[in-house]
Amino acid sequence: MSTEKKKAVIEALLFAWGEEISVKEISKATGYFYREVESLLTEMEEDYKFYHRGIILLRMGDYYQLSTNPAYSQYIEKLISPQKRKSISQAALETLAIIAYKQPITRSLVDSIRGVKSDHAIKILLDRGLIETKGRLDKIGKPILYGTTHTFLKSFGLTTLDDLPNTEMLTPSENDDHLDK
Structure with missing residues (x-):
């Protein structure tokens, strides 16, 4: 052929x-x-x-x-009427970023990084197919591990997780002090 x-x-x-x-x-x-x-x-x-x-x-x-x-x-x-989709909340976006960079990760670790409960944000991300369960942690209670999906990659125009920006690029530098003023 x-x-x-x-x-x-x-x-x-x-x-x-x-x-x-x-x-x-x-x-x-x-x-x-x-x-x-x-x-x-x-x-x-x-x-x-x-x-x-x-x-x-x-x-x-x-x-x-x-x-x-x-x-x-x-x-x-x-040709088609655009479907209005509710934008993702700041809390869900923060939760998604933590999961993307730290996966696989438990909800309690996400909560401790954010400083607030993330139950609702995780539910929204699961419903939208941006994250999924990746198994369970082998410790007492067997907490669920979360990670991103192919839908996440597609939604953000990424080929692999390696395409995520380096976290050092996301940290403000001394030269960025003028942004706070």
Whole structure:
């Protein structure tokens, strides 16, 4: 089978699946070798960019998903009425940042870092699919461990957690004193 036909098969799988799908799952469904699927996906990603297509291929670690090209969002907005989604609260955003940088992490550790209870914020983040349970800590009470999801990566335009800003960049420096005045 030609390279172009293999790309078409993968494109059909991505389109039909709709959600993110792993390279391993694509390899299993197609019978193509894992490395070949990786190579084909990289080529497809470049093809979509080069030809200014209406869709793009999003990469989130070892997962891929077809998405509309943000460059054409104005046309999509005209076609469909935009859904108003309630923005995320400051408390939920703080909680999400702590979980993203410290994962896997327990709710009690999140609470101690924030200095307040985070039950409601964690529930909101779970409901929105930005975090998920990653298991339980092996200590008395077996507290739940939380971590981020592929939805988190996609929502913030990240490929992997390594793309998060370095925490040293987030700490105010001596030169930033003028910002407080």
